[in-house]
Amino acid sequence: MSMGSDTTWVSKKPLRRLGGMSDALSIASDLGFSLSPPPPQEEFQNLSATTAEKGDDLIRVLRELTTVQRKIADLQVELQGRKEDKNVAHLTHVSEMEKKIETLARITIILKDVIQNKDRIIARLQQPYSLDCIPVEAEFQKQFSELLMKAASDYGALTASVADFQWSQNFKEPPSVWGEMLRPIPVALASCTRFFEAMSAMRESFATLQNLRVGHSSSSLHATPVKDSSQTTLGDSECVTPPPWRSESDDLTLRTLSGPKAEDEHGEVGDTHQVDGTSHRRFLDEAEESFE
Numbered sequence: 001m002s003m004g005s006d007t008t009w010v011s012k013k014p015l016r017r018l019g020g021m022s023d024a025l026s027i028a029s030d031l032g033f034s035l036s037p038p039p040p041q042e043e044f045q046n047l048s049a050t051t052a053e054k055g056d057d058l059i060r061v062l063r064e065l066t067t068v069q070r071k072i073a074d075l076q077v078e079l080q081g082r083k084e085d086k087n088v089a090h091l092t093h094v095s096e097m098e099k100k101i102e103t104l105a106r107i108t109i110i111l112k113d114v115i116q117n118k119d120r121i122i123a124r125l126q127q128p129y130s131l132d133c134i135p136v137e138a139e140f141q142k143q144f145s146e147l148l149m150k151a152a153s154d155y156g157a158l159t160a161s162v163a164d165f166q167w168s169q170n171f172k173e174p175p176s177v178w179g180e181m182l183r184p185i186p187v188a189l190a191s192c193t194r195f196f197e198a199m200s201a202m203r204e205s206f207a208t209l210q211n212l213r214v215g216h217s218s219s220s221l222h223a224t225p226v227k228d229s230s231q232t233t234l235g236d237s238e239c240v241t242p243p244p245w246r247s248e249s250d251d252l253t254l255r256t257l258s259g260p261k262a263e264d265e266h267g268e269v270g271d272t273h274q275v276d277g278t279s280h281r282r283f284l285d286e287a288e289e290s291f292e
Contacts, residue, residue, distance in 0.1 A: 090096060114121065126138070 085092070
């Protein structure tokens, strides 16, 4: 305070010292700057009181700022927590937790049943073909499995029979319709019989052709009389395979040797036989070509 009341040092040039405030004041006085006198005591007191009030206000503002900063930090923490809750809401929601609890309860019940019936389950695994109502020993497992397979096939046949029976019950047509439906069956059976006979004759013909191809047929053909072959052919039935034929020149020779009398007696029969032989010959040629 003595420095505030003493005004003599303002006009004096301060001693210049290297560094410090005195050096700065000395340089300022050399440049022509003058220092203002300090305020009086009253002003200084008023200034100190004002400064104290402003300091109190500043302290109060700083405290409020600190409080606001703490609130902001709390809000940031809460906001971060809500973000995390939003990310896992589908896992931690009440409804989801209830569903999980129900699922766990069902699984627990199933596990309890498995634990209580473990002996029965093991026995069932050891006897895969046995039923609950039919206990089967291990030594009869094979026979029992075969029986089950037969029963399954019989059940399939029974199911088909039941389906046929149901169809017959649902078929409400009059007997005339039954007759119309059953009438083609005998004709079809007769056609099948004729076809089977024709196939048998064809097989025999092919066997004969195979034998002729071997080479045994040439000598037998020259040794066989022509008249006997024609008589044999005339005596056979239509279902029998015709005998081996010769070329057209041989047929002309046969006609020349038989004479006009034989032609008059057997003209009609010979013509019929010739037509039948030609048809058989064409049929066998076509069959042979198809098989070759």
